[in-house]
Amino acid sequence: MKVSLFVTCLCDVIYPQVSEAMVRILHRYGIKLDFPKLQTCCGQPAFNSGYWEEAKESAKTIIAAFKDSDFVIAPSGSCVGMIHHHYPTLFKEERELLQQVNELKEKTYEFTQFLVHVLGITDLGATFRHRVTYHPSCHATRLLGVTNEPYQLLSKVKGCQLIPLKNASDCCGFGGTFAVKMSDLSGAMVKEKAEHVLETEAEVLVGIDMACLMNIAGRLSHEGKNIRVMHLAELLYEGVS
């Protein structure tokens, strides 16, 4: 059985520790991931900006990379959402690729989906004695339907005190190229999100999408706030090691 890692470009080049934590967690359950090097980016930055031809080029690297995989796992709801929700539209005119896209779609899982639904694991036996708040990212929840899975996992972490985040489902303002194209608007949105995070007085902000966390962490750091921002895979791995 071939279980492959879809690293996502962001966790490849900026946050490799996130993908590594995911690899190590799955390794504890005897799942050895394979890493096809053909993969680059899912194409979302171009797709969402309307540049579909450009998006297709990078999407093709993903389709090719996981052609022979039985399961594909990624530490991002957004990139998996791109495959599930947008690839069929992007390749709707290309019959052969569309067939491959449909196959890719059904074998690709976001990390918490894979743990909870495929492996049936919610309790990793982790301990993490901190006050934690969780930001549900928009694409994970709305494009992919990942809503309860992260909470299920967090609720089993010993010592972890989960504090509700005000207006949690409001977007953090990242939105890919939106963050630079509509910089002031995006800035106002992330400012408010950071305010809500700080109101929780949590020590740790956790999420399942590094793009959103990069945005919020960047804001918190900009304000000189010392709150730790982590991917759920990192938190869980730290909790079991």
Added chain:
Amino acid sequence: MNEVQSENSLKDRVQVALNNEFLQNAVKFTTEKLRSGKQAATDQLGHWEEWRERGRQIRLHTIAHLDYYLSLFVDNLRAAGGIVHFASTAEEAVRISLKIMEAKQAKSVVKSKSMVSEEVELNHALIEKGIEVVETDLGEYIIQLANETPSHIIIPAIHRNRKQVAELFSKVAGEELPADTAVLAGFARSKLREKFLQADIGITGCNFAIAEAGSMVLFSNEGNARMVSTLPKTQITMMGMERIIPSWEDLEVMATLLPRAATGQDLTVYMSAINGPRRNDDLDGPEELHVIIIDNNRSSQLGDPEFQEVLNCIRCGACLNACPVYRHVGGHAYGWVYSGPIGAVITPILHKDKEKWGEIANASSLCGACYEACPVKIPLHDMLVYIRRNNVEKNRTKKLEKLGMNLFRKVTSNHRTFHLAVQAGQLGQKLIARKGKITSKIGPLKKWTAYRDAPVLAKRSFRESWDRLEKELNQEIPQDPNLQKRMQKILAERREKNESER
């Protein structure tokens, strides 16, 4: 309409809104109240997702057979004595209205809330002809006095507070009115009563038109729509051609969805069904009833696989209340009469200048809250991407952006170039990275760093560390047979499904 608003670029309008803290607080306060109201009302109702799906099916079916239902509606309305006009453009809708005014030698008009009349910019044309127009929905009355366009589909004066309203009303009253809601509402009521009684013509919108009956249904919370449709001798109803639903039974679904999605009300305070002009034994109602059915480029969406569903909209405003962008900038930043996600999608459809209005689609983080909030499940977040793609295809995007996307394609189309680009970045960032982050505000970086620090590229990318990690994890860990079984079962099910599909 307010010229100033639309003349500026999207960015300018957004900037104006972002500098207006009062506006943001007002919008945040009200939209949050509406959101929690909606949540409570839908929770209490139960099975909301099924209601949404039912609503969507009704709208999909109606729009797919719009020609049939529209002609059924028109036949039934005519049989009841209504006079039907078709307007293919906004200008035509205005011309038809003016003709009716002329025939009736109308001097004064009262209006109940109608977004389509805002869309065709009717008031402007009437005032030019020296006809007095009074908006009788309280919110619309306020923005009419302030000479503004609505900043929300159902709460047109969402951006104003009672102090500002007191100032506006005081000017009309000729005396200083206190910023007291009861006093202000009382003033508007008595003022509007005079107007209702004097008016030659009443103009209404239409929430739903029932094809099987030829009836028009109005939802209102203030009762003003009833006054407008009963007191003046002549009534004009303006409706977009897509307002149709097949039957009274379908209205039950819509009346369940709309008020809950809009304001969290179980039922709108007044729901009026108008079936033709006054009959001999009626106590009230207009002697003449004109219905203007407006196309204004709606029909061009029929048969469009990407945009046809936008005609399913029931104008509840739930997408505005859910939208994090609307929350920060309010409605005027969208530049015209329709705002929020639905405004960003329909505005370019209703205008000839696609370049100017297609730009609004950029004011979205594509978070999908609009789709989630929509009671008839219109995929607005996808449509925003389609508009952006149209902008790219029609060559309406900026040169720098095109260059950037071309670079993206070059870098990501192959893993080797991707790796090389990452290595170049790792080297290059040494010039600007300090203590593991980038705060420099040079050049294009500023767009990001003005509001947040940027992270640095990892010293070693994941792909660079993979061989080492793989070697380290090389020792076999026996897999839990249960997990093995679960994964195998999923694989088998998947194969089975695919084979049965073939």
